[in-house]
Amino acid sequence: MVMKQFLLAFAAAVLWSSVESAQSPDFAYYNLSLIWPASFCFSAPKNCIRPIPKIFTINNGLCPTLKNGTALPPYDPVDNNCNYNPAAPADIMKSLAPIKTRLQKTWSNLLNGGSNDLFWQIEWTDQGMCSDYPQDPLTYFTTNLNLAENSKYDPLKALGVQPSSTSAYAISTLLANVKKKVGFYPQISCIIQGSNKLYLREVRFCFKRAKPPTQLQDCPSQMDYVCKSVPTVQQKVIFPPPPATVSSHDASREILASTPNEPNETPTDQGGDIMSPPATASSSSTSYWPNLTCGSLVYIQWGIISLLVLYILARRNRAHEHVD
């Protein structure tokens, strides 16, 4: 009898633990990174897509972030098995078909020749799989688009200044403008060029964790390490206008017009997630794994053990009944 109770308790514990370990990771908020393509393209003039988008686009989708500002690492079946059986990156493209046009407009790979499909798969691995939508890539991506397309979060309005090729804006002013317009501090990220010249790279909004996330909060730090790497008095960013779109026979002139003043400078791409062109992209695609994660194998093993225990119990019961 004691043995039977023990076995029952054991089976219950095993079943409970496999339910428990399938819970989502413990993060506090999401961070959405909107990038200014003209700044990015200024730092990588030869590799940038044409025409350069004239809107802020998504660079990093809603990223699960701890309270102290540390982003959760990308999903990994061994080292960061954050959610139970998330949709595999290779399988998401079919789900995304209904929103492909919106994605191409607002969430494009800015690198010329870089694959959008691969970019979105990496975004899924880095941000989506540990989010609150592990099995629902369509809703995850749509939620991002809804926020990025909402004029309330459009940095072109919230920053309170126009792109300019002549003036640089104090980052503190831009932050104060956003706080005034949307009620919360964003995080601004910079690209550095030449001798401490900063360009506005991204405006990142922090959303309280919710499904869907809609309520903003102050970001825990308001500048990234690149903006902070220059002395406070130099914390001013150039927010360049995108070059005027020209007809294709004028394309070479457009490229010349948008080439930086210091053409020998090596492109800087700090903290970016934008996919490299195909040559390097193919190597990163080899890191994808089959559908069955190590995590799900563990669950299957425990499931089999539980079934065995229940089977043994049932047989013992029947044996008792025969004896009685």
Ligand SMILES: *[C@@H]1O[C@H](CO)[C@@H](O)[C@H](O)[C@H]1NC(C)=O
């Ligand atoms: C943030 O918190 C996590 C988990 O508590 C910790 O591992 C990480 O080092 C912290 N990061 C910072 C910058 O404090």
Ligand SMILES: *[C@@H]1O[C@H](CO)[C@@H](O)[C@H](O)[C@H]1NC(C)=O
């Ligand atoms: C937002 O996410 C980026 C990565 O996309 C990260 O580098 C940055 O520290 C995060 N910022 C905040 C305020 O959470």
